[in-house]
Amino acid sequence: MKHYNSHLPNLPWTHLVWSKNSIPQLSFTLWVAIQQKLPTLNRRCTTHVNATLCTLCNSQLQNHNHLFFECDYTEPLWTFLQARCGFHIKPSSWPYLINWASQHWRSNSGFYNSSTSKLALAALVYNIWMERNRRIFQRKYLSQNSLLHQTMDMIRLKFISTTLTDSPTVRRIIEEWDLPSSVIRPPAKLPDRK
Template structure:
């Protein structure tokens, strides 16, 4: 078996406890291996040898064991497991099929549904107040992912690398003055602060915060709304974090350098391309905004792409 299939099989014990059966006609529910009894799957309390010794078959279905609206447990089973007699006999209905149910983590049984199962198995924490800054309609995933890590301070900046090598002198590759931390890199560094200032002036972000955490708190309020201007500011902020982080890595590992204005122009081009391919309408996405960002005016976006191909 393949590695993937073997690992899927290993998940069976985890998921098995969530599946149970509601007996209808008893034709599709295994007597010993399906979870339809209050004790759970009877194979957990009865061995195959005990089942066979009592005259039953391993492959029996519920309808095969219930006869004349009754059943009779072997006396030796009742001595070992007296709870077997406590369960009320299910009434078989030949017109109703057996149904597979999903047992939630709180014990409630519901009809099996993929969406419901996913929600039940997933762990949902309380929404963070900055979620709308990072994840929003028509965001750019690669930008949002880096921003998501940055806000949580999970990027591998050199202040975190000190734990691995305390004797190494690690300085910011952008300014070469002090170690790059999240607060330094966004946007206390001379290099990144200039990029951020140019971007802010272009897109109209009015922020006076001097620290990374303070900036995030300020943008939580500033970035509320569904207008095209708010959308552009969100893309600009995510792009600024992304391109500064990429430039930092490029200088560390590739020994290449890009000046501040070129980084700013890359950010503006990212915004322009996103606006050209924008699906749906945002409040205020008029010809003035399109002209400012170099978006074709007077034709639909898909017509523009067709013209470019031709």
């Protein structure tokens, strides 16, 4: 097995996508988005003049950078989630965001800063992409507020399904994400000495 993996490039952003707290469906969408391979309207051949406009704002060409960072619909979502996760950047392109996040969200930068931010990134990208698809294929629309609540609920559910060891950082997560205290793992019991 080592022979097969020896020639694969070591990408600096893989830890953003694949981590122990990741959700596979969200991670896959993020993985494709980082490589700018999602089938946005500018990547498809079409005869319709307006078919390449962003389905979220109907004002700009729909490409990866516009859809996720420049769109009037998605920009406030990024602002809110950044404030919630404690980082403040203005992503303008995938390479910029991924380079910045790869440096700042390393595993050793603390559970709250790295895991929460990675999960928030994956959840927001996934929900933006699903909203884009919902509008195209189902003609259904979610408000920004509804999409934000959906994203926040995904993050909360992941934390609820994870048992965390008590620490000041975990207490901060519980408080800021409105989680039940039952997510904290009770201290390990010492074996009885006889």
